[in-house]
Amino acid sequence: MSSNVLPARRGVLGLALLTALTLIATHPAFAAKRVFEMNIEDTKITLVERQQFHTFAFAGQVPGPLFYVDEGDELEVTVNNLTALPHTIHWHGMFQRGTWKMDGVPDVTQKAIEPGDSFTYKFTAEPSGTFWYHCHVNVNEHVAMRGMYGPFIVRPKKPTAIEKKVTKEFVLMLSDWASKWADKPGFGGVPGDVFDYFTLNGRAYPESEPIRIQKGDVVRLRLIGAGELTHALHIHGHSFQIAFKDGFPLPSPIWADTIVVGPGERYDLILTADNPGRWMVHDHVDSHTMNGDRPMGGMMTVIEYTEIKSDDAWYPWNKRVPQPDFYYQDAISKGPGIYTNETFRGQAVQ
Ligand SMILES: [Cu+2]
Structure with a gap:
């Protein structure tokens, strides 16, 4: 095939x-x-x-x-x-x-x-x-x-030269939700709404999913601002190159460790996996790392290097069974197609 x-x-x-x-x-x-x-x-x-x-x-x-x-x-x-x-x-x-x-x-x-x-x-x-x-x-x-x-x-x-080097790709859709309207279809999304849930691909931490990579990978993160608010995504332990804005290649990629993504915007980040460990990825708008009124939630995930053991008992994703294709990484690796995702x-x- x-x-x-x-x-x-x-x-x-x-x-x-x-x-x-x-x-x-x-x-x-x-x-x-x-x-x-x-x-x-x-x-x-x-x-x-x-x-x-x-x-x-x-x-x-x-x-x-x-x-x-x-x-x-x-x-x-x-x-x-x-x-x-x-x-x-x-x-x-x-x-x-x-x-x-x-x-x-x-x-x-x-x-x-x-x-x-x-x-x-x-x-x-x-x-x-x-x-x-x-x-x-x-x-x-x-x-x-x-x-x-x-x-x-x-x-x-x-x-472009930079995207030819990529070995793994992940898609992150950033969204915000106002729980007041959760069960009121046909209503909601009005000025003054309080956004109190924040998701990556529809899930908030700790029910988001780790981004699993290994040393030597050249990682492309495709960020999509699909919500109402602006997010400042920060990745620990690495710098990355902002290589594309709204799909268009930047003439000279910009080095950064934090990227502000507004509604409708897309940024493609290229990150070289050269620092094995577990690294936080989170919205630096701190109120977006809440689930309702509870902290340590929302728009957060972890870059996990596969060569690092997850056997620390205190690590919440210690025994996590990966959800397949959470960042569409498996689908993308198969090449062009249209992919549903259970x-x-x-x-x-x-
Ligand atoms: Cu509609």
Whole structure:
């Protein structure tokens, strides 16, 4: 099986779930046609401990499926709205040259997709880089409170020198949640909201997942600001190069140890794994490292070098069983494709 062809696959969960994935490659290297179908479903997800949120989840998961495609690929994505509210998908950063009606903005480029209806987005993947997709109906609620987002990566035809060195990639989607609206779909995301939960890929520490690397890796962290707030992500024990902003290569990467990520922004960091240990990764906006009113939570994780033993009894992730593909690292390593992720699937809500 070549790296950019996946077999057709269907999964059914409960009454309301149908996720079909069909990819047809027309060229081995570039310009594949990729056909995908996904439902938008009322789904309950757990951020941490008992804090659940009613979400409108793409393919029943938060974040949504990973779109990892080649520059120039032709995409055809059919969306079935199984929820009780209208939605769209905006493909943030895509040029949509000649396809502006595929931009996913209600009442500007299309009528929103009503409950029970479907819509097929057809467009070309350009430019290359780290992007994301999200609903564009009542974004204040649907994106900020209901998890309507997913990663969208376009592999470049001409990679830069720095990205050619990368051996491992991770996707981190940064979000904030106001628990006041957790179980009130159709409401929330208003000025003055108190954001009290903060997640990486939909989970707050300690239910986020370690970033596991080993000495010698050249690590690419693709950060996506998918929430309402700005975060200052700091990585201990290392410096990194900020190599891409919003998908675009910087002419001269910037060395740093802290990166400020605002809403909608993406930054690609390149980090050389040269310092084995366990290293904190956290939002330096300290109030974002809380779960509600409890500290040591929120937007935090740990870089774990695999050569360091996790046998310290006091280490909370001492005996942790890894959740597969939590940062989409396994999917990305397989090459372009569109990948659902069971790790992020919530419970169906009737
Ligand atoms: Cu929506």
